[in-house]
Amino acid sequence: MSYTKELETAISVAREAGAVIREAFTNRGKAATVDYKKENAADLVTVTDRAVEALVFSKLRAVFPDHKFIGEETVSATEDAKTQLTDAPTWVVDPVDGTTNFVHGFPFVAVAIGFVIEKVPVVGVVYNPILDELFHASAGQGAFLNNQPLPLMPPTPLPSLATALVATEYGSDRQDAILGPKFRALQKVVADPVRGVRSLGSAALNMCYVARGALDAYWEAGVHLWDVAAATIVVREAGGAVVNWKKPESSGTDVTKEVYDGLAREVVCVRATKNGVEEIAGIISTIREYLEAV
Numbered sequence: 514m515s516y517t518k519e520l521e522t523a524i525s526v527a528r529e530a531g532a533v534i535r536e537a538f539t540n541r542g543k544a545a546t547v548d549y550k551k552e553n554a555a556d557l558v559t560v561t562d563r564a565v566e567a568l569v570f571s572k573l574r575a576v577f578p579d580h581k582f583i584g585e586e587t588v589s590a591t592e593d594a595k596t597q598l599t600d601a602p603t604w605v606v607d608p609v610d611g612t613t614n615f616v617h618g619f620p621f622v623a624v625a626i627g628f629v630i631e632k633v634p635v636v637g638v639v640y641n642p643i644l645d646e647l648f649h650a651s652a653g654q655g656a657f658l659n660n661q662p663l664p665l666m667p668p669t670p671l672p673s674l675a676t677a678l679v680a681t682e683y684g685s686d687r688q689d690a691i692l693g694p695k696f697r698a699l700q701k702v703v704a705d706p707v708r709g710v711r712s713l714g715s716a717a718l719n720m721c722y723v724a725r726g727a728l729d730a731y732w733e734a735g736v737h738l739w740d741v742a743a744a745t746i747v748v749r750e751a752g753g754a755v756v757n758w759k760k761p762e763s764s765g766t767d768v769t770k771e772v773y774d775g776l777a778r779e780v781v782c783v784r785a786t787k788n789g790v791e792e793i794a795g796i797i798s799t800i801r802e803y804l805e806a807v
C-alpha cells in the first residue's frame with residue numbers, strides 16, 4: 514500500500530504551516546504571547562501553536578473528511594491521546610514541536626504531521642521552517658531530508674555508546690520524583706562515557722536527527738503521541754529503530770520489528786548502523802540497562 518496522496522498533502526500542508534511559524538518566529542512580539550499549560554513556567558503554548566493546529570486540521574480535513582484527527586492543542590490536559598487513538602486512519606499533529614525554542618528564538622522548531630493506521634505510523638512529515646529542513650517518509654518508500662535520502666552519509670559502525678553523540682530531554686515536569694531518575698540515568702551515560710549529549714528541545718527533531726545520522730541515539734520519558742508519531746516513520750525508513758524502553762514480552766530479537774505505536778510515554782531510538790540490526794539491538798539494550806537501573 515502506498516500513501517502518495519497522504520504524503521503529498523502532508524508535505525504541502527507542512528509548508529503552509531511552516532510559513533505561519535516562520536513569520537511569527539521572526540516577529541518575536543507574536544511569538545512571545547505565552548500561556549502556561551500546567552501552570553508552571555516550563556510548559557508553554559502560544560497563539561501560534563493554536564493557529565497552526567487549526568490551519569493544519571482544516572487543510573487536511575478538506576482532503577480527507579473521513580479521517581480522524583488528534584492534535585496537541587485540541588487534546589485537553591485531562592484527556593490522553595491514548596484513549597482517542599483507534600485503528601481508524603488518523604492524523605496526529607504537533608503544530609509547533611519545540612514551543613520553548615520558538616518563544617526564545619532558538620531555531621529548532623518544527624511542525625510534525627503523522628498519519629497512523631491501525632496504530633502504526635505510515636506517513637510522517639517534520640518541517641523546521643526556520644532552517645528550511647523538511648523530513649518526510651512513508652511506509653516502504655524511504656526517508657528523506659529536503660528530498661535527499663536518509664541517512665545523509667553511509668552508516669558507520671556503532672559498537673558502543675563510547676563513540677556516540679546522543680540526545681535526551683528532561684521535560685517540563687520538574688518534581689524530584691520525575692526528574693531524579695532521568696538525571697541519574699543521564700549521569701551514568703555521561704560517566705561511562707558517551708562522546709556527548711545534546712537536547713534540541715524538540716522530540717520530533719531529535720528523532721529526525723537520529724534518522725539523518727547526526728545523532729546516534731535519543732531517549733526520553735514523558736513524550737506524547739504527537740511528539741513522536743511523524744518522526745517514528747522517518748527513523749524507521751532511514752534504517753533505524755524506535756522502541757519503548759520497557760521491552761515488550763513478545764519482541765523477539767529483532768528490535769526493528771518491535772511494536773511501538775507512540776502510545777507509550779517512553780521512547781528510545783537509534784540510527785541505522787553499518788553492522789545492522791544486531792548492533793542497533795546492542796545499543797538499545799545498553800540504553801535500557803542504564804534507564805532501568807535508576
Ligand code: IPD
Pocket residue numbers: 557585607609610611612613682683684685713714715716717733735736737740
Ligand atoms: C515538547 C518538546 C520537548 C520534549 C517534550 C515535548 P512541545 O513538545 O518536544 O523537546 O522534551 O517531551 O512535549 O511542547 O514543544 O510541542
